[in-house]
Structure formats: structure tokens, C-alpha cells
Amino acid sequence: MAKFLAELLGCTLSVKRHSPMFETTPFTSLTNEKSLFDYKRESMPQTPPFAAMFDSSGYNRNLYQSREDSCEGLCYHDNNLLSGSLEALIQHLVPTIDYYPDRTYIFTFLLSSRLFVHPYELMAKVCRLCTEQQRLDEPAGDKSRLRKIAPKILQLLTEWTETFPYDFRDERMMRNLKDLAHRIASGDEMYRKNVQQIIQSLIRKLASLSQYEEVLAKINASSTDRLTVLKTKPQAIQRDIITICSDPYMLAQQLTHIELERLNYIGPQEFVQAFVQKDPLDNDKSCYGDRKKTRNLEAYVEWFNRLSYLVATEICMPVKKKHRARMIEYFIDVARECFNIGNFNSLMAIISGMNMSPVSRLKKTWSKVKTAKFDILEHQMDPSSNFYNYRTALRGAAQRSLTAHSNREKIVIPFFSLLIKDIYFLNEGCANRLPNGHVNFEKFWELAKQVSEFMTWKQVECPFERDRKILQYLLTVPIFSEDALYLASYESEGPENHIEKDRWKTLRSTLLGRV
Secondary structure, three states: OHHHHHHHHHOOOOOOOOOHHHOOOOOOOOOOOOOOOHHHHHHOOOOOOHHHOOOOOOOEHHHHOOOOOOOOOEEEEOOEEEEEOHHHHHHHHOOEOOEOOOHHHHHHHHHHHHHOOOHHHHHHHHHHHHHHHOOOOOOOOOHHHHHHHHHHHHHHHHHHHHHOHHHHHOHHHHHHHHHHHHHHHHHOHHHHHHHHHHHHHHHHHHHHHHHHHHHHHHHHHOOOEHHHHHHHOOHHHOOOHHHHOOOHHHHHHHHHHHHHHHHHOOOOHHHHHOOOOOOOOOOOOOOHHHHOOOHHHHHHHHHHHHHHHHHHHHHHOOOOHHHHHHHHHHHHHHHHHHHHHOEHHHHHHHHHHHOOHHHHOOHHHHOOOOOHHHHHHHHHOOOHHHHHHHHHHHHHHHHHHHOOOOHHHHOOEOOHHHHHHHHHHHHHHOOOEOOOOOEEHHHHHHHHHHHHHHHHHHOOOOOOOOOHHHHHHHHHOOEOOHHHHHHHHHHHOOOOOHHHHHHHHHHHHHHHOOO
């Protein structure tokens, strides 16, 4: 993971948007989420969907709290929760008969608490507090009391399992969930169906995740180097991407399919777990490697790298200069279509591929390319001023998404490596704990605000029709390694200096067995 972060934070890359679709529009809520417990919602605090969760600078206790702040160990300023002891924050998560935590608080605490306590330990504490405070372990408990508290506990479990389902891959989490759910269901038959719905929905999510990971493993296992293929198959019968998909807009749509599918499987907790470090107040020295479950986040970054290398491979592979120039213009058009869709990640991967040294050094090829459109895209993704142009376009895309009437208009796929960098520097710039030992909750409001926006974007269903042939090509076609790219580049347009000549000779010897 350390190597992954070093590579990610070391990269700087560089889209233009002049389409009217990104004009600023008034902010409105995007989703209308339904609960399993709608029949009880009238008596429960109403909480906003992800898109509207973090309008304010922090959690205002007067908005959703129905009990007086009697819990010691919490620090507020202007009614905003700024810090608290870990135990007080855990207690603040637990519902009572006359209190249910704000959804904003639930999301923020469940996201950030894993920096201080394992999710299974947190679940155990929550279960114990619910059981003790509401006397759920009494064989002849008060049925009227149970009917007041049960919907709130079940709602908390629903929020947890729906937003952080990957926590429950841990069998200890599942045991605690089933134990608490059983206590509620056994007390009153009317809640048994609700408990079953929670667990069945969770099992479906985890099964889908396992299937996705199996597919990724098969794709990775079948990947080969393009040079190996070229050695066994004449280039004359090799397919290129234009023969598979001649329409740039169609290719941009299929890239969007891949992006949204892979985004969808990234859990919000992965953003925190990617940067988890030893908490000085935690005596358990063996638990930290177990938390770094970021495989879906890493797989998504690997997809970005693959797409960049695929673009460079497709450009460097043709023997004729005019074919290489046509390929460059094709990818410029694909990049522009990605931009119009709101798929900034594929856009940046394409630009990155075209800016790789083996491609950018092909001066004779580039002289045949009409680069005006490419210049516009590069300007929009210019990294100067902390990617100011891109961030402006992203805000426009986000505003469009909030007022959209179709999934097509809702698509926002951010330049992912930059999103990770932003979260990394937010994490590094502020301490997790204050000098008095309190959890710095003000920091975690900001962290949750960034992650919640991502949560809204990743839930969009791709509106475009899938083309299996194109998707198969994008995901599985062999690509050149970096050395093979340089070799292909030198074979197309010869070395220009002694350094390039020496490298060319070395590559021909090592990769082709030629002198």
C-alpha cells in the first residue's frame, strides 16, 4: 500500500469544457431514499440524502437532535460538534426512545471511527449499549418500550449495512449484527421481517462484491504483454481499437460503463483505510494491517493506468505515420466525448497516455495531427493553480447532476487520483486527536463532506447500452510495457541522440533478441 500511495501522490497530470451543459444551476437534492421502516418514519427524525448532507459547515445539534446534550465529553461551538472523547462519540451514535442521531453524524462517525477502533469493536460496543440501556436482554421486556426503540435501532443497522456493507465481511461484525437483530425480532414478531430484509440485502451486496472481485482476478490473470503477442502473430492480422469501435462517442460510452462499474464497488471506508496509521492511544499493535482493505480503490487506479498504457500502445503500434496520426486524432475525439459526458477520469487517462514520452517524442507523427482540440483539452486539465480549470468544470458537472432529470445528465466521474490526493492532504494537514485526547471531529466533517459527494456520484446507473465486444477489448487486450512502448516508438521514428540510440540498442537486444 505504501508503494501504491507513493506512486499515486507522485503523479501530476493534466479538460476544457465549453459546453453549455455545465452552466451553474441552483443547488437541489438529488436522491429520495426510502427506508425499510417507512411506517415509523413519521415519529423519527428526518435526515437528508447524501447530496444535501453537508450543506453546513458541520453538524448542528439543533437540527436533528431531540434530546438535550447531557452526554459528557462532547465539545460544541455555535451548536456544531467539534470534538469529543471516543466513548462519548460512540454513546452519541446509539439511539434511545426519544433520540435518533442525525444521518450526517452517523455517516461521519462510521467513516472516521475506524481510525481509532475496529468496526467489529465499535459494533460490539453499540450492541452492548443498546442491550443494556433498552433492557433488550430481559426475557419479559416492556413491549411498548420495545416498539418505541426497535425501529430506531433497526434504522441505525440499516444505515450501517447499506452505507458500509464491506465492514460485514468480517464474521465478527455479522455475529454482532445477527445477535442484536435477533434480540429485537424475538421481542416482537412484527420486526422479524424487517430484520430479514436487512440481512438479505447485506448478503446480496457482499455476494455481488465477491463476484466482481472474481471477475477482476480473471482479467488480471489473463493479461499479457502486447509485444509477446506481436512475436507470435504478424502485425498484419492484429486488430486495433478503431477496427473494434470506429465511433469515438461509442467508445466514450463504453469507457463510462467501466468507470461507473468500478466506482460503484469502492466503499467509502477505503478512502480512510488507505491512509490509516497507528493511533497513539491504541495498544493493539496487530490490527492495522487488517484495516487496509483498499483493493477496490487500488483496482480503480490500476484501471486508469491500464487505459493510459492502452492509448499509448494503440498510438505506437502502427507502422505507418498516417495511421499513427489517425489514432491520435481518434483518441482526441474520444477524450472530448468523455468530457461532454462528464467522465473526467477516462479523459485524464487518455491525455496521460498521449503525453507519455514514447508518444510525445513522435514529432513527425504529431506534425500530421490537427492539435487544436487537444490543446483545448490539455488547457482544461492543466495542473497549474491546483487544477483550477478542471475543478471549475467539475463543479459545473456536479451542479448539472443535482438538477438532472436523467441518468445521462447525472454522470460525474472525477479525476480519481486528484480526489485521493485531496483527501490525503486533508488527512495529513490536521491531527486526528486534539492535545486533550479528544477526537478532532471538525476534521472528520470535512473528510465526510468530500467522501459523501463521491458517494452520490458513484450511485448513478450508466444510461448507455453495453457493447460486450468493445468492453472485452478495453479490459483484456494486451498492452505494451513501458520498455516495449519505447522500443515501438524508436522503431517508428528513430533515436535523436546518443542516449536514445543506446537505449534503443539495449531494448532491441533484451526484448527482441536482436543487435
